[in-house]
Amino acid sequence: MPKRKPDILDEDCPCQRPRQIRRMASTPVTTTIQLTAKEAQLKGLLLDVAEYINQTRVADEPVVLRWAGGWVRDKLLGIPSEDIDTAINVMTGEAFSSKIVELCEKPEVADKHGVSATDIGNLHKIAANPEKSKHLETTTIRLLGFDVDFVNLRKETYTDDSRNPQVEFGTAEEDALRRDATVNALFYNLNTARVEDFTSGLEDMRSKLIRTPLEPFQTFMDDPLRVLRLIRFASRLQFSIDPEAERVMADRRVLDALRIKISRERVGVEVEKMLKGNHPKVALERIDRLGLYHTVFTDPERPDMPQPEISKLLVSYECLEFLRQTKTPGSVHDVLVRSDEASYFSWVLAALTPWADVPDLSPTGKGKPLPPSATLAAREGIKAPNKLCDVITASHKHREEILSLKTAVCEKATYINERDRFGMAIRQWDARGGHWRLQVLSALLVDAHKVLSVKHDHAADTSFIAGWQLFLDHLQELDVMEAPTLKRIIDGTQLAKALGVKPGRWMAQALDVCVAWQLRNPDATDPAGAVEEVRSKKEELNIPM
Structure with missing residues (x-):
């Protein structure tokens, strides 16, 4: 049997030195993605919104849009997805989403992009909750058949005296590095139509490996829910998990942080997604093997x-x-x-x-x-x-x-x-x-x-x-x-009338007697036999006759 008692990591282990960056590309590795017609329609609309914003605001840097994370990963794996995270470089998701609604109210824009009133849903703002390691405010909208989340690119800075980061606008590289896994840190730049990989995500996808962009201990202590997220991705995609990450996932400090710091609702969502996936046994196997069971x-x-x-x-x-x-x-x-x-x-x-x-x-x-x-x-x-x-x-x-x-x-x-x-x-x-x-x-x-x-x-x-x-x-x-679902041969009103008494507390048990008789006599259509069965047990059932 594999060991379930996690090893406590050495304080001098390099994987625990604060804020250490393992890998970063000054120039991202790139590739391309073939969009569907609907994805191309959405891309065209969003680029026009960005251009509309650029024409109406004075800023040093134009709006650049990137589809991020899971959608990019799944597209490269040939897995269809209708959930798209859109990262914005110089404005919040709420501000950008409001401009989508504003622009699509113009008839010429709606006609150009084939947008009808039913193609745009309501905006939903999801507030950040740093105490539960949810550091990001997002805005979601149903758009052209896709569920699209909008959020600004960001970097997170941690201090020694706080477990909650200072969150501010960041670059695509900085945003990629603070993500849970390299395969989830890929971007599709709408402006260049190229995939951007700052963390070795493309290489890890080829190797079928789940790896953290930063050192694992840092990644998991920043947000302990990432432990369960990595298990979910690994089981869903049938990837292996980086051995270094697996070792840290079982560290008592990480498990304590997961138990105390993360809301159980978020834990439940991850577990439900694992067990509703195609490989629930693999997910449970990893929870068991990595010593997470008593924490979950x-x-x-x-x-x-x-x-x-x-x-x-x-x-x-x-x-x-x-x-x-x-x-x-x-x-x-x-x-x-x-x-x-x-x-x-x-x-x-x-x-x-x-x-x-x-x-x-x-x-x-x-x-x-x-x-x-x-x-x-x-x-x-x-x-x-x-x-x-x-x-x-x-x-x-x-x-x-x-x-x-x-x-x-x-x-x-x-x-x-x-x-x-x-x-x-x-x-x-x-x-x-x-x-x-x-x-x-x-x-x-x-x-x-x-x-x-x-x-x-x-x-x-x-x-x-x-x-x-x-x-x-x-x-x-x-x-x-x-x-x-067996339909009773006689109901309570009919039974009371047949017995010549008023309904009372005895009724539930008496009806069970009728159903039992009915099960013994499956071909019966006349309830008289059931009534006689109840009558014969009147004292046992406390029927006042």
């Missing part, structure tokens, strides 16, 4: 938050990847993961399997019981949405029942053909958390985490999965997979 999946405001044992975490995500890669019609993954949202949830559930045996925390004072520790780790660590938190909580509560029914099927227990037993269980799981299929998947992953070896053995995986496949096949044979 935790409640940073709760010092007593336990740390689960994660030595077998890879079993969980390798099992889920095995299921995903061997998906066929009717297979475990095909039956249990049926949407993009469910796929994202499944990877979060895989990441949380080590929490299965962690005791729940007790509330302080007389507060209501806290949710399971796994739910807290997701809710507070990555700000998981309520819907996902409900699935995590339900998975925790229903795991033992799910495992019990699965074992019963595998061992051919006498009651496994009782359709109401399985159908009512599924209805309960779904009613108390939703996504009952994902709750079953969670139970499977926790089971794998407990019984499979760290040494990857596909034969063992196949045997293990076969038991869960048998369970799901049995649910299909019983025809209870859609039990949560």
